[in-house]
Amino acid sequence: MRSVLFLLAMILATAALAERPDFEELVAKYEEQAIADRRWAHEHAELSMREFETQAWLRESLAAIPGVELVDGEWGTGVVAMLKGGKPGPIVAWRTDMDGLPITEETGLEFSCQRVDTLGSGRVTGVMHACGHDLHMAVALNMTRMLSDVRDEMPGTLLFIGEQAEEIGAGALTLLEAGIFEEGRRPKCVLAIHDHTSIPLGQVGSHPGPSTANVDGFVLKVKGVGGHGAYPHKSVDPVSLAAKMILGFESIVARQMDVNHHCVISVGRIEGGTKSNVIPDEVVLEATVRSLDDETREALPEKIERLVNGIAASVGAPEPELEYYMGTAAGINNPELVQECREVFRRIIGPENEYTYPAGMGGEDFAYFAREVPGFQFRLGVGRPDREMALHRSNLDIPEEAIAIGMRLAAEVVWEQMAE
Numbered sequence: 541m542r543s544v545l546f547l548l549a550m551i552l553a554t555a556a557l558a559e560r561p562d563f564e565e566l567v568a569k570y571e572e573q574a575i576a577d578r579r580w581a582h583e584h585a586e587l588s589m590r591e592f593e594t595q596a597w598l599r600e601s602l603a604a605i606p607g608v609e610l611v612d613g614e615w616g617t618g619v620v621a622m623l624k625g626g627k628p629g630p631i632v633a634w635r636t637d638m639d640g641l642p643i644t645e646e647t648g649l650e651f652s653c654q655r656v657d658t659l660g661s662g663r664v665t666g667v668m669h670a671c672g673h674d675l676h677m678a679v680a681l682n683m684t685r686m687l688s689d690v691r692d693e694m695p696g697t698l699l700f701i702g703e704q705a706e707e708i709g710a711g712a713l714t715l716l717e718a719g720i721f722e723e724g725r726r727p728k729c730v731l732a733i734h735d736h737t738s739i740p741l742g743q744v745g746s747h748p749g750p751s752t753a754n755v756d757g758f759v760l761k762v763k764g765v766g767g768h769g770a771y772p773h774k775s776v777d778p779v780s781l782a783a784k785m786i787l788g789f790e791s792i793v794a795r796q797m798d799v800n801h802h803c804v805i806s807v808g809r810i811e812g813g814t815k816s817n818v819i820p821d822e823v824v825l826e827a828t829v830r831s832l833d834d835e836t837r838e839a840l841p842e843k844i845e846r847l848v849n850g851i852a853a854s855v856g857a858p859e860p861e862l863e864y865y866m867g868t869a870a871g872i873n874n875p876e877l878v879q880e881c882r883e884v885f886r887r888i889i890g891p892e893n894e895y896t897y898p899a900g901m902g903g904e905d906f907a908y909f910a911r912e913v914p915g916f917q918f919r920l921g922v923g924r925p926d927r928e929m930a931l932h933r934s935n936l937d938i939p940e941e942a943i944a945i946g947m948r949l950a951a952e953v954v955w956e957q958m959a960e
C-alpha cells in the first residue's frame with residue numbers, strides 16, 4: 541500500500557513538473573534583452589514623479605508583448621498592464637519601482653546616466669539609478685515576456701505594476717487611490733523584489749512578518765532666550781537644551797522601550813545660531829523615528845513630547861514646538877506566502893542560498909500594497925566580492941548576472957501562486 545501511495549505521489553509530482561514551463565530556457569531566451577533593458581533604464585534614470593521617459597519606454601515595451609494589455613487610469617507616471625493566461629486562475633500582481641535618485645553617478649560605466657535635474661530646493665543634481673530600480677524593471681519586463689510565451693498554459697492573470705516615486709514614498713498610495721486593485725483587478729497576492737548589496741550574488745533573502753519599518757519623524761523647534769555667550773545665566777540656551785534632548789531620545793530607545801520591539805530615533809539635522817559668542821533664540825532639530833510594529837509606533841510620539849517638554853521646563857524655557865508626522869507604514873511580508881515562495885527559491889537556487897534575513901529599519905512603500913492583499917518582497921543578492929558598494933551610493937554597479945536570477949525566481953513564484 542505504501543509503495544502504491546509513493547508511486548501515486550511520484551506520478552502526481554511528475555504531472556505537476558510537466559505542467560511547469562521550462563523557465564530556464566525562457567530565461568536564456570530573454571537574458572540578453574533584459575541586460576539591454578537594464579542598461580537603457582540605467583542611462584535614462586529620472587527623479588520621482590518625473591519618470592516620463594521611463595514610463596513611455598515601459599508602456600511601449602509592454603504594448604509590444606503579445607497578450608499584454610495596458611490599463612489606463614490616473615496612475616501619474618506609473619504604468620499598469622495585464623497579461624491574461626489561457627487557463628482560469630487568480631490574478632497575481634508583480635510590482636517594480638521605476639525612479640532614480642538625486643545622485644551624480646560615479647561608476648564610470650559606459651551607460652552611466654548623464655541626466656542633470658533641479659530639485660524643489662533649487663539644487664542642481666545628477667540623477668542615477670542607485671537603488672537598483674533599473675534592475676527591477678528589467679526583471680519585471682522580461683518576466684512578463686517569459687510568461688507571455690507560455691500564456692496559453694498560464695493558469696491565471698499577471699497584474700504588472702510599474703510604481704513611480706517609490707523613493708519619496710508616494711507611488712503606491714497614488715496607484716491604490718486611483719483604484720489599481722479595483723474593477724476586476726484585485727490580486728490574490730502582490731510580489732516584488734529588491735536588490736541588496738549585503739547579500740552575495742546568487743543568494744536570496746526573505747523575512748516573514750514586518751521586514752521594513754514604519755518611517756515617521758519630527759521637526760522640533762527648541763525655544764530659548766538669546767543673549768551673549770559670555771553671560772549664559774542671563775539667557776536660556778536652546779543649544780544646550782537641544783544637546784540634552786538628543787541624548788534623551790537615545791535614552792527613550794534604551795530605557796523606555798521593550799528591547800523586543802525595535803525602534804530607532806536618529807536626529808539627522810540640527811540648525812541654530814550665527815556666531816560662537818551669540819546664544820540663539822531657537823534651535824531646530826529634524827529626526828527620523830522608525831519602528832516595526834504599530835504598538836511601538838503609537839507609543840513613541842508621547843514619550844518624545846514628554847521628554848522635550850520636561851527638559852525645557854527644567855530650566856524655565858518656553859515650550860518647544862513639536863511637529864510629529866507619520867510616514868510610510870511598516871512592510872509586512874505575509875508568512876504563508878513567504879513560506880510558499882521559499883519552497884520555490886530552494887528548488888531553484890538550493891537551500892544553501894536561501895535564508896531569512898533580519899528585519900531592517902529601511903522603509904518601502906510596497907507596504908501599502910501588502911496591507912491591501914497578502915504581499916511579499918524578497919531580497920535579491922547583488923553583493924560583489926571585488927568591491928564595496930551600497931544602495932543609494934554613487935558607486936553602485938550591480939553584477940548583471942543578478943538579472944537572470946531575478947527573472948527566474950520572479951516568473952516561477954508568480955506561476956506557482958497562480959497554480960496553487
Ligand SMILES: [Zn+2]
Nearest residue numbers: 671707931932
Ligand atoms: Zn532606494
Ligand SMILES: [Zn+2]
Nearest residue numbers: 671672673734
Ligand atoms: Zn529601492
